[in-house]
Amino acid sequence: MKKAFINVDKTNPLPVLTDSVTRVSIQCTAKDENGAGIEVNILDLIQDHDTDEVKVQFGSSPVQALAMLRRVMTALEKQANAELQQNSCSRMQ
Secondary structure (H helix, E strand, O other): OOOEEEEOOOOOOOOOOOOOOOEEEEEEEEEOOOOOEEEEEEEEEEEOOOOOOEEEEEOOOHHHHHHHHHHHHHHHHHHHHHHHHHHHHHHHO
């Protein structure tokens, strides 16, 4: 599959970054047809330090990336709710 790039926002770019981070990758481990674990790149967020442009590069189809991100967001939401509940209970004691 051809790599897909999306310009997130050219007209209102992110502030200029002073750190050296240029790419954030979201990956998962999947099983291939033989059952072996393989790393699958879901997407990369790429920051261009010269133009402050952010691009999203999909490692697979955007539909697959969205499905994986929904799973990640569901897990994060559950974890955050549990943490908030725990913090709330500890404050009451």
